[in-house]
Amino acid sequence: MKKILIVDDDITLRTALIRYLQNRGYSVQEATSGMEALSLFEQNPPDVVVSDVLMPEMDGLEFCRRLRATRSGQLVPFIFLSSRKEVDDRIQGHQMGADDYLVKPFDPKELVAKIEAQLERSRRIHAEIIRLMQQTNLPNPSPSAPSEEVSVPPQPLPLTPAEEKVFLEVIQGLTNKQIGDRLFVSPRTVQTHLSNILSKLQLESRSQLIRYAFERGYRPPSEKNEDS
Numbered sequence: 447m448k449k450i451l452i453v454d455d456d457i458t459l460r461t462a463l464i465r466y467l468q469n470r471g472y473s474v475q476e477a478t479s480g481m482e483a484l485s486l487f488e489q490n491p492p493d494v495v496v497s498d499v500l501m502p503e504m505d506g507l508e509f510c511r512r513l514r515a516t517r518s519g520q521l522v523p524f525i526f527l528s529s530r531k532e533v534d535d536r537i538q539g540h541q542m543g544a545d546d547y548l549v550k551p552f553d554p555k556e557l558v559a560k561i562e563a564q565l566e567r568s569r570r571i572h573a574e575i576i577r578l579m580q581q582t583n584l585p586n587p588s589p590s591a592p593s594e595e596v597s598v599p600p601q602p603l604p605l606t607p608a609e610e611k612v613f614l615e616v617i618q619g620l621t622n623k624q625i626g627d628r629l630f631v632s633p634r635t636v637q638t639h640l641s642n643i644l645s646k647l648q649l650e651s652r653s654q655l656i657r658y659a660f661e662r663g664y665r666p667p668s669e670k671n672e673d674s
Contacts, residue, residue, distance in 0.1 A: 447622065447637050448565060449473045449490075453483040453497035453509065454527065459550075463496070466554045472561075478502075480509025491518055491650055493568070494561050499528035499539065507542050514543035518650050521571065523564030527552070573619040576656055601662070604646050612639040616652060617659040 450467055454460045455478045464474045475492060477483035481504040483497065495513070499506040506526060513519035524546075526539045531549040539547045545567075546560050603610055615625040622633040622640070629636070640652075649655050659665075 447471065447473045447633055448494070449475065449492040450561065451475045451477065451483060451486060451492035451495045451497075453477045453480065453495065453501070453506065455479060455498065455501045463554065463557070467558070467561075470558060480504030480506060480512070483509055484512060487513065487519060487522075491522065494523045494525065494564055496525045496527060496557065496561070499526055499530060499535075507538065510539075510542040510544055518654075521568070521653065523561075523568055525557070525560055525564065527557075569619065569621060572653055572656060575653060576617065576619050576660070603664075605643060609639045609643050609646075612636055613643055613655075613659070613664075616640060616643075617656050617664065619656070 448471075450472050452460055452463050452467075452474055453476075454463075457478075460476055460478075464476060467474050475486055475490070477486050479501045480497070483495070484504075487495070497506040497509060501509075504512075506528070510524055510526070513522070513524070524544045526544045526547045527550060528535065528539070528547070529550045536547045536549075545564055548557060548560060603613065605613060611629055612625060615628060620628070622636040625636045626633045644650065644655060647655065647658060649658060
C-alpha cells in the first residue's frame with residue numbers, strides 16, 4: 447500500500463483528501479505545517495508528498511527546500527497544492543524542487559492521476575538504478591584473469607523465509623501488488639514484510655534496500671539461474 451503525506455493547514459480540505467485517498471487504497475499521513483511534515487518524514491518516509499504552499503510555522507516552499515536538502519528526501523515525488531495560480535508562483539514551486547503543481551480548487555481525480563504518474567516515474571527510476579547496479583557489479587574480463595572466477599556468497603540475511611522471499615522480489619524493482627501476485631499474498635502483507643526488512647537492516651526506503659542488496663552481492667534467483 448503506497449503511503450501519501452498530506453501537508454495542509456486547512457482541516458476541511460485535508461480531511462476530504464484523506465478520505466478520498468484512503469477509499470482508493472492509499473495509506474495517508476497528515477501534517478498541518480512544513481515543520482510537522484519534516485518530523486513525520488524523518489520518522490516514516492512516504493512514497494509521495496502532497497503539500498500546500500501557504501501554511502503557518504513553515505510554508506510549503508521552505509518545507510520542500512529543506513526536504514530536498516536531505517538524502518532521504520531527494521527523490522521522493524513532491525506535488526504542490528496552492529491557490530496561488532500565477533505563472534511565477536508555479537515556477538517558484540518547481541525551482542524549490544517540486545515535481546508537479548496543482549492549483550486550488552481542483553478535482554480530486556486529477557490529484558490521484560498526478561500521484562499515480564509520479565509513483566510510476568519513481569518506479570522507473572528505481573528500475574533504472576537496479577539496471578545500473580547490475581552493470582557495475584558484472585565482473586570485468588581480463589586477459590590475465592582465470593577463465594572461472596570464484597564468487598564469495600553474500601552473508602545470510604537476518605530475515606524470516608517469508609521476508610527473504612519479499613526481499614528478493616523488491617530488489618527486482620517490483621511493486622507491492624506485483625510481489626503479492628507472484629507470492630500469492632496481499633499487498634498489505636508485502637508491505638508488512640517490507641517494513642520488517644527495512645527495520646532489521648536499518649534502512650529507510652526501497653531505493654536504499656536495492657542499493658544495499660547489490661552492493662553486498664545479493665541477486666534475484668532468476669539471475670543466479672542464468673549464471674549456472
